[in-house]
Amino acid sequence: MSEFAVRPEAIQDAVVAALGDKLRRIDIALGEVTVQVSQADYLAAMQTLRDAPGCRFDQLIDLCGMDYSAYRDGQWDGARFCVVSHLLSMELNQRLRVKVFCADDDLPVVDSVNGVWAAANWFEREAFDLYGIVFEGHNDLRRILTDYGFVGHPFRKDFPLSGHVEMRYDAERQRVVYEPVTIEPRDITPRIIREDKYGAGV
Template identity: 70%
Template sequence: MTNTVVSTAPETTLAAVAAALGDKAKNISLALGEVTVIVTAANYLEAARILKDAPGCQFEQLMDVCGVDYSEYKMGDYDGLRYAVTSHLLSVSLNQRVRLRVFAPDDDLPVVDSLTGLWGSANWFEREAFDLYGIVFEGHADLRRILTDYGFIGHPFRKDFPVSGHVEMRYDPERGRVIYQPVSIEPREITPRIIREDKYGGLQ
């Protein structure tokens, strides 16, 4: 005998989330069968705690946390806050999901609360968002780079970060160690060749 798990309808999830969060939710939307909640930075931690514990929500698992840079959103026409953190939550007991988004109130120093006190799985996800976007998670016990090198300069997923980076490293046999130096690759735009010959490469 097998047990069949029935997914909770997104409309039911939306209603439960809206009832639990009340005015702590800035916006709740349903698109493509997915519920997205936007909260302010001041309400982020408390909203996450409610979503974890409230009846009808019970999002026991945090599946992912990622940073977002909106500076080039809508071809640069976007005029809202630049950095956001998006968390994806899963309720195993109710078989439902929700996306929780918060915008950092300061573009120059993006800071939001850490969720590590609620879900241990937030640890490395938040370190990744810090490393790649420079988003600081207040209350994180060990916020340091996780993917780039200790000597890395900048945050490579920011839209204004150069594709070639700022520095490159190589092994120097004379010094017997790895050294860092300014990038030697010239930035250039590569335009693919357009082939117009009818029989190019023996094709008929």
């Protein structure tokens, strides 16, 4: 940590004072502060973190989705989908991680923070594309990495490795066509066991 960086405990105190009852949880680990807020308070909490005097998190440097369905070998009992944001205050030289869990696993929805930080635009589109998380209030929420006709969300833990469809160029039709996947999924990868000195004489 830089000698000019704000101590994590000082960031924690400032965030607790600013968020008040909007704060669900706050932790310090490895010198970093992580905050959890509820889905209902998410947008208001993010605006507070940007504007409050002790916070001044004027930059959103990253936002991503997470799928907790296989977390701890499936022993996770919380909500499945989470949005994680990383904030930076240039003025105060401090960083913060913010987590918000989506209340509905079947239709994960959180408010868009695109109006708070313009940088959220493509980050939220990516999380929508890869995880299926809907950002309410986003003015252009559409896929950004996969094709328009893509089926499913490829970063979800239950998405098949082979996908649902494959595409190829059809010379007769002179266009790209989508077809069912023809490769068979491999369930078992053989384990290779070699002798202790394998390749030593080469």
